[in-house]
Amino acid sequence: MFDDHLLRDLTPQVLGVLVRRGADFAAAEHPVQDALVEAVRRWDGDAPDDPKGWLVTVAWRRFLDARRSASARALREVAVRRERSPGPAGQADDTLLLLSRCCHPSLTPASAVALTLRAVGGLTTAQIARAFLVPESTMAQRISRAKRTLAGERFERPGDVRAVLRVLYLMFDQGFAGERRPGDADLAAEAIRLGRQLVASVPGDPEAAGLLALMLLHHARREARTDAAGELVPLALQDRSRWDTAMIAEGVAVLQGALVRDRLGEYQIQAAIAALHDDAACAAETDWPQILEWYDELAAISPDHPVVALNRAVAVGHVDGPLAGLRLVEALDPTLPRRDAVAAYLHERAGNTAEAARRYTAASKTAASAAELRHLLRQAARLNRAR
Template sequence: MLDETLLRSLTPGVLAVLVRRGADFAAAEDAVQDALVEAVRSWPEDPPRDPKGWLITVAWRKFLDATRADAARRRREDRVEEEPAPGPAAATDDSLWLYFLCAHPSLTPASAVALTLRAVGGLTTRQIAEAYLVPEATMAQRISRAKRTVSGARLDRPGDVATVLRVLYLVFNEGYSGELDLAAEAIRLTRRLAAAIDHPEVSGLLALMLLHHARRASRTAPDGSLVPLAEQDRRRWDTAAIAEGIGILQAALARDRLGEFQAQAAIAALHADAPSTEETDWVQIVEWYDELTRLTDSPVVRLNRAVAVGEADGPRAGLAALAELDEALPRRTAVAAHLHERDGDLPTAARLYAEAALRAANLAEREHLTRQAARLNTLLRG
């Protein structure tokens, strides 16, 4: 039986070898895909002793064949090295180089995510298209444009780890759609990155993903509706993932090179470690949001900080922090509704929940906010 997980894990390293030998990214990726098709056909009957070496040899032959078949690329054929003798694949992992290439600054975030899933994750175009709910042809065009953009790009200086982490975080935040669990895929790719590079922010992102993912089973009700953190059944949280995430975070923080993902993970750890909302250490969460604000100065961080201030110092303190933010900021109205409800101003809260529902970014959030408005209006009428 063919081990698809093994194939996916080997794909980025094989692709990186071809590119380092002189193939441009697009041609190398096509050759690797052809080699994977050949593996699917032949491995069940005749599995190789060195799977990666086999894939490199076959993919390189496919690339040379394609190069020779294209008259317009004869000149380039003279520049590529001749086929190496078959033998064990080098033990070095070139896949790290691909992380940086797929997060090339000339790519849009959407293209960088798609290319990362294809080249580093080893996913098919169909899988990626289904995950993003777009036609396969549309995703194929996006990936092709991205490959053309990075073809010929050379990383002659250290890549930007922060850009790679942002791309992986984008993948994680897409969550789940269809047969592909993008959150789990992002964790898998970040684990591989953490194994290849010693960087506290990589560890911070991995910890953050694990801590958020640990609460996944409790985030929605059986009917698909959202369950706020305060109402989640904490018995359904994945305690093993929480323990792993906290352990990874503590090791990263001990290096005293704080970054935004470590700070976010610290906040998530405090939520995960609390037996209930009431027993959460909100004062410490506010302190971590202060650190995160210093690192990023993000309006979204300031919005979340206002929620934490409302829990630590009371709803009026939270509303005072909220007053400093732009009224057009997404989710600001929903936060204001929550804080006014906590302060006992139910008419204002009901009105703001209804307004926030109209501005919601997705159906699940809109339905949740609509239910909150209806709940308060029922209380007011009673």
């Protein structure tokens, strides 16, 4: 039986092989798509013994055919040179190579995410545009500009894994926090899928494993983040029976495997914090002292990161009291996103309901989504009614 999931997994690997062989990124896409169409037509029953090799062979021939009239001699030299190297799969990890190319530092984060979704994730331009809430024409232009930026770049080997991790985290955050409509691409799930491939490509990198664990531990709570009406539910009020315990167990196992390498990084620390939240049977049982210890570790690694400082203030508010947390919040940049929301939360814990309501209202003016806006306004209205 034809397996479209197999084709989806193989697509970025095949594209990566062509790029590694010297094909320009944009020029390689079309022959790969042609090979996929040919596979759908020919693989009526089971796939061949080496489906990746089959796809690479067809795509490479199509690429050579398309370029032969312009540079036949040069392409023949490339083909001969590559034919003397190991088979189509080779020893290099082509998915990582392609991820590295899509996450090139010359691209903006938004362009890197879009290009990764298109080339590695296999999503259509229309799907990506819906995920970013922009017109399809706008997204098409963004992806085209990204390809032009990379034109002529040669990637003989995978690049900076840290850049890939940043893009995958941004992709996950966009999908996890964003609002999805039926039929929209699931960016969070796609980031996890690519994260698994990345960990397989660099099994000795604890931060790659840390990011995968972090995404799994957050994603496990996704179904409980909204109620039946689609409204946001704060972590403390979530129905924990709706959390995916199998995914939590997987995330913890991946994290433990990373931590034993004793090369601590920010993604591992964030995953450890998420694991402590997931481990609590109810909000009251959350191990805030240990969470604060992890935030201290994170602050030591990222001393100038305002979001870390803001989240640490919440932990301090639970361990040393809300007024101690508020003193830290008030020392931060007033324009910092979520600063007013955190201040409102701590003011409410301190019993300052009037100030909490005012801060919730102020926070609503910079809400990142319609769901967050409604949630903050509901909190302000709730406190105003109680006064």
